[in-house]
Amino acid sequence: MRIVRYIVVCILCSVLCIPTEAKKPQPVAVPQDTLSVEQRQQFSYYWYAARQAIEEERYADALVLLTFCEQLNPQDGTTLDYLGTMYDALNEQETALQLYRRANQADPRDQWWHLTRMLLQRDSEADKAEALRVMERALTLNPKNEDLLEQLKQTYMERQMWKEALHTQDQLDGIRGYDAWSAITRYRIYVIWNKPKQALAAIDKYLELDPGDLRFLVFRLELMERFNAKPAERFEMYEKILSYDPGNLMILNNYAYLLATTGGNLRKAEQMSQQTIREEGDNPVYLDTYGWILHLQKQDQLALFYLQKALMYSTPETRGEIEKHLKEVRGER
Numbered sequence: 099m100r101i102v103r104y105i106v107v108c109i110l111c112s113v114l115c116i117p118t119e120a121k122k123p124q125p126v127a128v129p130q131d132t133l134s135v136e137q138r139q140q141f142s143y144y145w146y147a148a149r150q151a152i153e154e155e156r157y158a159d160a161l162v163l164l165t166f167c168e169q170l171n172p173q174d175g176t177t178l179d180y181l182g183t184m185y186d187a188l189n190e191q192e193t194a195l196q197l198y199r200r201a202n203q204a205d206p207r208d209q210w211w212h213l214t215r216m217l218l219q220r221d222s223e224a225d226k227a228e229a230l231r232v233m234e235r236a237l238t239l240n241p242k243n244e245d246l247l248e249q250l251k252q253t254y255m256e257r258q259m260w261k262e263a264l265h266t267q268d269q270l271d272g273i274r275g276y277d278a279w280s281a282i283t284r285y286r287i288y289v290i291w292n293k294p295k296q297a298l299a300a301i302d303k304y305l306e307l308d309p310g311d312l313r314f315l316v317f318r319l320e321l322m323e324r325f326n327a328k329p330a331e332r333f334e335m336y337e338k339i340l341s342y343d344p345g346n347l348m349i350l351n352n353y354a355y356l357l358a359t360t361g362g363n364l365r366k367a368e369q370m371s372q373q374t375i376r377e378e379g380d381n382p383v384y385l386d387t388y389g390w391i392l393h394l395q396k397q398d399q400l401a402l403f404y405l406q407k408a409l410m411y412s413t414p415e416t417r418g419e420i421e422k423h424l425k426e427v428r429g430e431r
Contacts, residue, residue: 133170133171137170137171140170141167141170141171141174144163144166144167144170145163145164145167145176145177147163148160148163148164148167148180151163152180157184157187160184161181161184164177164180164181164184165181168181172200173204174204175201175202175204175205175208175209176201176205176209177201178197178198178200178201178204178209179197179198179201179209179212181197182194182195182197182198182201182212182213183212185197186212186216191216194216195213195216195217198212198213198216199213201213202232206232206235206236206239207236207239207240208236208240210232210233210235210236210246211245211249213229213232214229214232214233214249214253217229217232218253226253226257229253230250230253230254230257233246233249233250233253234250237250241269242273244270244273244274247266247269247270247273248270250266251263251266251267251270251283254266255287255290258290260287260290260291263283263287264284264287267280267283267284267287278304278308278311278313278314281300281301281303281304281314282313282317284296284297284300285297285300285301285317288300289321289324294321294324294325297321298318298321301314301317301318301321302318305318310342312339312342312343312346315335315338315339315342316339316349318335319332319335319336319339319349322335323352329356329360329362332356333353333356333357333362336349336352336353336356340353345377347373347374347377347378347381347384350370350371350373350374351370351371351374351383351384351387353367353370354366354367354368354370354371354374354387354388354391355367355371355387355390355391357370358387358390358391358394364391364394364395367391368388368391368392368395371384371387371388371391372388374387374388375388375404380411381411382408382409382411382412382413382416382420383408383416385404385405385407385408385411386404386405386408386416386419386420386423388404389401389402389403389404389405389407389408389423389427390405390423392404393405393423393426393427398427401427402424402427402428405420405423405424405427406424408420409421409424
């Protein structure tokens with residue numbers, strides 16, 4: 099029984115998004131002309147009693163108390179939101195959804211989180227569009243809410259609304275300043291949007307602030323590889339990354355393979371590839387690179403040894419390329 103109660107606590111706390119020992123939130127202020135003084139006192143008493151019942155895991159009592167609060171003041175957004183959470187935890191989603199909608203109608207500035215979370219989990223395009231409208235309206239009432247801006251940005255990205263996502267990132271930058279996360283977000287948006295020049299500009303802007311940030315140097319290299327920059331330009335980028343991180347095995351392997359396959363310095367490629375297999379002698383990608391470099395150096399017997407070893411350690415993702423290299427070294431078609 100304790101286990102079941104613990105699970106319910108976890109569900110409620112995760113849905114409510116507040117820890118059990120958090121400071122008690124204030125209920126939405128009740129308009130003076132809505133309730134009498136006695137009713138306002140009753141409302142406050144039962145609202146806090148319901149909150150205490152939740153903390154003490156007396157959920158049936160909490161539901162009764164919250165329902166009474168809702169009857170006293172059916173326009174209190176916080177009460178409606180808590181009621182929605184109770185029904186959500188009881189797996190009565192349709193009832194919860196209607197309560198969340200009422201909560202949002204009563205308090206569109208602050209009661210948006212649970213409603214949009216539920217709407218975005220549903221399959222209907224109309225529900226997802228409603229979630230977007232709810233957040234956009236909340237933002238007009240609370241334009242500095244970072245949590246809201248982050249959720250809105252994520253929703254725009256999921257719906258491939260790239261301009262809107264970038265505008266939302268601009269708003270976030272206006273609140274907390276431009277940082278690495280802002281640059282990464284812009285880079286990802288432009289890559290998915292298939293705008294390589296803008297993606298490159300987003301990376302370069304951050305590298306002006308921190309030229310040695312390896313994440314951004316690798317991002318830049320990935321863009322150059324993806325959009326087939328000239329080998330000489332990629333060589334320069336590999337060298338720059340290795341100047342900051344000379345033991346980066348992935349970079350050493352990729353640089354060696356690029357050198358070998360674009361007419362570069364085979365001796366230098368072999369030395370870098372040797373370093374990778376010394377460190378990770380069972381990595382099929384590194385073994386394949388080394389075997390292929392040996393083949394290009396006319397050392398086919400030795401190349402076969404390393405390619406066969408690469409095949410032995412291969413995965414479904416790497417096997418095809420290794421088998422292709424083996425056939426070519428063996429002279430097979």
